[in-house]
Amino acid sequence: EIVLTQSPATLSLSPGERATLSCRASQSVSRYLAWYQQKPGQAPRLLIYDASIRATGIPARFSGSGSGTDFTLTISSLEPEDFAVYYCQQRSNFGQGTKLEIK
Amino acid sequence: QITLKESGPTLVKPTQTLTLTCTFSGFSLSTSGVGVGWIRQPPGKALEWLALIYWNDDEHYSPSLKSRLTITKDTSKNQVVLTMTNMDPVDTATYYCAHEPSASSGWSFDYWGLGTLVTVSS
Numbered sequence: 001e002i003v004l005t006q007s008p009a010t011l012s013l014s015p016g017e018r019a020t021l022s023c024r025a026s027q028s029v030s031r032y033l034a035w036y037q038q039k040p041g042q043a044p045r046l047l048i049y050d051a052s053i054r055a056t057g058i059p060a061r062f063s064g065s066g067s068g069t070d071f072t073l074t075i076s077s078l079e080p081e082d083f084a085v086y087y088c089q090q091r092s093n094f095g096q097g098t099k100l101e102i103k
Numbered sequence: 104q105i106t107l108k109e110s111g112p113t114l115v116k117p118t119q120t121l122t123l124t125c126t127f128s129g130f131s132l133s134t135s136g137v138g139v140g141w142i143r144q145p146p147g148k149a150l151e152w153l154a155l156i157y158w159n160d161d162e163h164y165s166p167s168l169k170s171r172l173t174i175t176k177d178t179s180k181n182q183v184v185l186t187m188t189n190m191d192p193v194d195t196a197t198y199y200c201a202h203e204p205s206a207s208s209g210w211s212f213d214y215w216g217l218g219t220l221v222t223v224s225s
Contacts, residue, residue, distance in 0.1 A: 087149065
């Protein structure tokens, strides 16, 4: 079974700053990795699939990169509504999440 | 537009079987490539993938829960049902169903239900 490890567990930044979130797979997953955003009390929202393709309606400040075992979600300039928990997923596996909090 | 809604008991006793229904609209599970999956989230914890069924009856299960899970579909009713046997308090979680458009081989979910909280307690 593939294990997805996200880092850091918590990221403290200010609005306007750039956020870089990491997801590492225990073995190669090619480019088949997705990213989700989840706010308290809400269902997850798909941001990125196939490592770098933005889902419908996702702002351009969100971008994904990587292949094989190392993946990155970048938020170019944080908006107040971006502070949330972010998860990566590959098939039947989710990472443990990164909490993006306001500094 | 695509919507999904989970329904089922909010409280189950230990050792009982949980049956959850996902009722959806805006797509058909007879359309090639489409799937519906179940994901859960214990309070304050991470997401956990449970099961996925495709238009062609292809089923996938979490390896760690496979022996306890069954996923079925009723295309005519636009429903997917998940059953989980031998419930335990550690199974207390919000259970989500979600739409898999087969746009990717990574089984990503683009539409989610609001979720239903299931508590396991005697």
